[in-house]
Amino acid sequence: MIKVAYLQCPTGISGDMCLGALVSLGVPVEYLTEKLNKLGIAQEYKLRVELVQRNGQEATKVHVDLVHNHHHHDHEHDHHHGRHLPEIENMILKAELPSRAEAWSLSVFRQLAVAEGAVHGIAPEKVHFHEVGAVDAIVDIVGTCLGLDWLGIESNHEGLPLLYCSALPTGGGTVRAAHGEMAVPVPAVLKLWEMRGCPVFSNGIDRELVTPTGAAIATTLTTEFGSPPPMAIKQVGLGAGTINLPISNILRLWLGDDRANNSEDTSPNLETITVLETQIDDLNPQAIGYIFEALFAVGAVDVFTQPIGMKKSRPGILLTVICHPENLQTCEAVVFRETTTLGIRRSTQQRAILQREIQSVELKYGQVRVKVAWHGENKDKSIANIQPEYEDCAELARNHNIPWREVQQLALQTWYSQN
Structure with missing residues (x-):
């Protein structure tokens, strides 16, 4: 050990x-x-x-x-x-x-x-x-x-x-x-x-x-x-x-x-994250897209919304931000600055994560980055997920006027043929 x-x-x-x-x-x-x-x-x-x-x-x-x-x-x-x-x-x-x-x-x-x-x-x-x-x-x-x-x-x-x-x-x-x-x-x-x-x-x-x-x-x-x-x-x-x-x-x-370097341990790694939540019912929906960009810019790991029903049957959204503890204050500051909320709930949780790395494949249309995730230390024997990067596929699809799905599938096929 x-x-x-x-x-x-x-x-x-x-x-x-x-x-x-x-x-x-x-x-x-x-x-x-x-x-x-x-x-x-x-x-x-x-x-x-x-x-x-x-x-x-x-x-x-x-x-x-x-x-x-x-x-x-x-x-x-x-x-x-x-x-x-x-x-x-x-x-x-x-x-x-x-x-x-x-x-x-x-x-x-x-x-x-x-x-x-x-x-x-x-x-x-x-x-x-x-x-x-x-x-x-x-x-x-x-x-x-x-x-x-x-x-x-x-x-x-x-x-x-x-x-x-x-x-x-x-x-x-x-x-x-x-x-x-x-x-x-x-x-x-x-x-x-x-x-x-x-x-x-x-x-x-x-x-x-x-x-x-x-x-x-x-x-x-x-x-x-x-x-x-x-x-x-x-x-x-x-x-x-x-x-x-x-x-x-x-x-x-x-x-x-x-444990991360124990070759016999194939369980996912655990990391501590902070979850921020707040519900909003009086904000122009057009602001939400901007809030997403602002939160990712200061280190948010993930941001998502869910439709909810609020008091007096008013429709609203639940905004959830996942970040590392050291980015809590900056993410919280963005939410207070860019939304109408008066309070944000905080919780600390653990999440299991797979090890991952970014690889690249060369297609006839251009290069696509591929995110490869795996269990444990033996990447070659325990691949869990292969996912071409959305933005790379979208850019090639636009440049060559072809369906995004065609680029995404070609990237997957190319990766598998090389591995």
């Missing part, structure tokens, strides 16, 4: 929360300390682990206590010791870490240097990490990479761990940093999100919820953001944040087996 992991971040992510979740999953603190001490910082810090309560839930809190100034790892923006990127890279390369942990650590720091450099208008190599170059943040990043490697999470084709991550909360308010008072999210975090196209949302909590270290780990090592991948969960690690929040300040790291 292929081992994968999923970061669920309802209250954000930081380096120490990652360490806490990994230790909760069984990564030995002694192993982390042994490997981290090879960075040449053994005299500068001590790792300390405790079980804490966050809104009635027990989670693991990892502290990085700095020896020289007795600074406690409560907030990444209080660090004063800094290092430049080349010094950090040299420390990692000399430490003889496991190869994957070494590569991942270098990638995280490089990503962070690029983001910081873009914020300050300087080259990555010239970035002075006022916060994240501090000993505790080096421990957080390298320790996280060591822990992911120790758990045996598989690597993807780019050499990064098969690590997935939920959308991240934006937080709010301000925080004091080395450059003074800053709005949350701080510039480095915002730049990291921009570089990766990271999905975000507001949970209504005006605190710093995603730190630069946490953002660098997530945006560098994550294979994909969004809903959990198809997986059989074997264990969940709980990493505690420092402060108490209105909701449990816990990072949850799910560890499991990848």
